[in-house]
Amino acid sequence: MTPLLRFELAGAYRGRTAVLFAAGFAAASAGVAIAGLAPGGSLAVQGFARTSVSLLQLVLWVVPLAGLGIGALAGAECHDLEFVAALPLPRGRIVLARWAAWTAVLGAALGVGFGAAGLVIAALAGAADAGRYAALLGVAVLLAAATLAVGLWIGVAAKARLRAVAIATVVWFVLAVGVDLAAIATLAILPPQDAAGGLSLLLLADPVDSARALGLGLFRADALAGPTGAALRRVLGGWGAAALAAGLIAWTVLPVALAGRRLARADL
Amino acid sequence: MIVLERAGKRFGERTALAELSLRVAPGEVVALVGPNGAGKSTALRILAGVLRPSAGRAAIGGHDVVREAEAARRRLGYLPQKLGVPPGTVVRDLAVLVAGVRGLPRAAAERELAALGLGDRLGATLGELSGGQRQRVMLALATLGPVAALLLDEPAISLDTEGAEEMRAAIRAAKARGVAVLFASHYLHDVAALADRMAVMVDGRAVATGTLDELAAAAGVPRGEAAGEAPIERIYRVLVARGRAGLRLVRETAA
Numbered sequence: 001m002t003p004l005l006r007f008e009l010a011g012a013y014r015g016r017t018a019v020l021f022a023a024g025f026a027a028a029s030a031g032v033a034i035a036g037l038a039p040g041g042s043l044a045v046q047g048f049a050r051t052s053v054s055l056l057q058l059v060l061w062v063v064p065l066a067g068l069g070i071g072a073l074a075g076a077e078c079h080d081l082e083f084v085a086a087l088p089l090p091r092g093r094i095v096l097a098r099w100a101a102w103t104a105v106l107g108a109a110l111g112v113g114f115g116a117a118g119l120v121i122a123a124l125a126g127a128a129d130a131g132r133y134a135a136l137l138g139v140a141v142l143l144a145a146a147t148l149a150v151g152l153w154i155g156v157a158a159k160a161r162l163r164a165v166a167i168a169t170v171v172w173f174v175l176a177v178g179v180d181l182a183a184i185a186t187l188a189i190l191p192p193q194d195a196a197g198g199l200s201l202l203l204l205a206d207p208v209d210s211a212r213a214l215g216l217g218l219f220r221a222d223a224l225a226g227p228t229g230a231a232l233r234r235v236l237g238g239w240g241a242a243a244l245a246a247g248l249i250a251w252t253v254l255p256v257a258l259a260g261r262r263l264a265r266a267d268l
Numbered sequence: 269m270i271v272l273e274r275a276g277k278r279f280g281e282r283t284a285l286a287e288l289s290l291r292v293a294p295g296e297v298v299a300l301v302g303p304n305g306a307g308k309s310t311a312l313r314i315l316a317g318v319l320r321p322s323a324g325r326a327a328i329g330g331h332d333v334v335r336e337a338e339a340a341r342r343r344l345g346y347l348p349q350k351l352g353v354p355p356g357t358v359v360r361d362l363a364v365l366v367a368g369v370r371g372l373p374r375a376a377a378e379r380e381l382a383a384l385g386l387g388d389r390l391g392a393t394l395g396e397l398s399g400g401q402r403q404r405v406m407l408a409l410a411t412l413g414p415v416a417a418l419l420l421d422e423p424a425i426s427l428d429t430e431g432a433e434e435m436r437a438a439i440r441a442a443k444a445r446g447v448a449v450l451f452a453s454h455y456l457h458d459v460a461a462l463a464d465r466m467a468v469m470v471d472g473r474a475v476a477t478g479t480l481d482e483l484a485a486a487a488g489v490p491r492g493e494a495a496g497e498a499p500i501e502r503i504y505r506v507l508v509a510r511g512r513a514g515l516r517l518v519r520e521t522a523a
Contacts, residue, residue, distance in 0.1 A: 002368075003364065003365050003367075003368025003369050004365065004368075004369070006361075006364065006365070006368070007361055007362070007364070007365040010358065010361040011354065011356070011357060011361065014356070014358065015356065077354060080350075080351075080352070080353075080354065081352065081353060081354075082313075082316075082318050082346075082348040082350060082352035083346065083347075083348055083351070083352030083353050083406065083409075083410075084352070084353060084365070085316075085317065085318055085352075086316040086317060086318060086341060086344065086346035086348070086352075087341060087365075087366065087369045088338050088339075088341040088342040088344075088369060088370075089338070089341075089369060090337075090338060265320070267318070267319045267320060268313075268318045268319070
């Protein structure tokens with residue numbers, strides 16, 4: 001491990017953000033697992049498959065918000081690292097180390113949350129579909145990595161913390177809600193066969209929608225993937241999952257590279 | 269060797285630094301003095317690679333700070349005026365980073381801090397330290413390892429008498445090791461005690477550079493004349509006043 005990555009990991013780990021996120025996400029995940037309403041209104045534990053679909057909704061709202069917010073703050077903070085920037089390190093590596101550290105910390109926090117819910121489900125409802133549940137954790141980590149990367153890019157470009165968080169919040173709303181609204185509007189205007197290509201691109205252009213389609217696909221719940229997910233199945237067929245995963249990776253690599261390049265040219 | 273050649277920096281319409289040329293040889297200590305906003309920090313930040321020059325060039329150890337940034341910073345120690353790391357940073361984490369980047373074992377950094385009486389503060393965050401302790405930590409880390417050029421921006425700020433003496437000792441030790449030292453300071457007594465040469469800056473420009481004797485001659489102030497204030501203070505006051513009036517006496521004495 002490089003000294004810089006170790007430094008960034010220590011900083012990310014020591015902050016209260018990761019602990020609070022892990023505790024909050026664990027409580028919410030266990031709540032989702034336990035509070036599935038059984039017929040008659042009593043509390044019962046759902047199996048891994050049903051719980052995962054519910055948990056995915058939590059992931060799609062909370063993970064991008066945390067990723068974009070934390071990334072934006074971490075990116076803006078890069079402008080305060082005058083001492084570190086004067087060390088013999090490429091500035092792009094500062095961004096890369098920050099992204100890697102926060103991805104590891106958020107990934108661990110997600111692991112705690114998924115683990116808490118998984119233990120409850122396994123103990124009370126059996127271990128069927130546990131493998132797919134673990135894969136869903138992978139999708140959540142991919143989404144965290146991508147939104148952290150976008151947040152870092154926003155933070156580095158915005159410089160000021162408040163501005164960075166404000167922009168990140170708007171971007172979160174667009175990714176979590178706005179793109180779906182745009183897809184629904186597109187479908188309302190165009191016939192489905194004409195809209196399919198555009199909607200597929202729209203899905204790949206939105207990491208949150210990509211994660212939703214990927215997560216639902218794991219449990220063969222594609223019917224819930226929304227208009228963009230349906231369009232992607234029609235256009236890409238079996239390659240859809242690979243395209244979505246590649247899209248999420250691109251959403252990670254590109255913003256980190258752009259943030260690194262921007263920081264390298266910036267006056268601190 | 270620290271080199272600035274007609275270096276300039278503009279922030280929009282405002283000129284923060286204009287055509288500053290300066291050389292600091294190995295084993296030489298040069299001070300930048302001048303009122304607030306004179307461009308001292310801007311010059312140091314350009315050399316540290318924190319700001320990109322709008323004009324001219326800057327080099328450390330023969331490496332251009334923009335085109336060969338990493339090589340230029342390889343043997344550079346830099347103490348910024350502001351903290352330069354998040355205040356939540358733990359002292360030990362920062363020490364391990366600096367030691368790791370400079371190829372030293374972490375024990376070397378911890379030993380350095382322990383020698384300053386800060387061994388019991390390794391687990392504290394920088395924000396938890398007093399201003400003086402923080403400055404001593406940052407100075408110790410800036411000078412850690414095989415540093416060949418040292419840039420110090422207001423190194424005595426927040427320091428008590430003991431800390432200021434440590435700082436002066438650190439600069440003298442660096443000079444003795446052949447390190448080229450460029451520092452900015454408002455403390456003229458430190459400048460007189462430490463600097464081989466000084467550059468007086470006003471409004472982003474160097475008004476005069478040279479040894480104290482050369483500047484005394486340029487200012488028309490006899491070195492021995494006290495007149496209620498130390499000679500360096502009178503020299504400084506005269507040169508700054510001339511600088512504000514638009515006069516330039518710049519004579520870069522390349523070492």
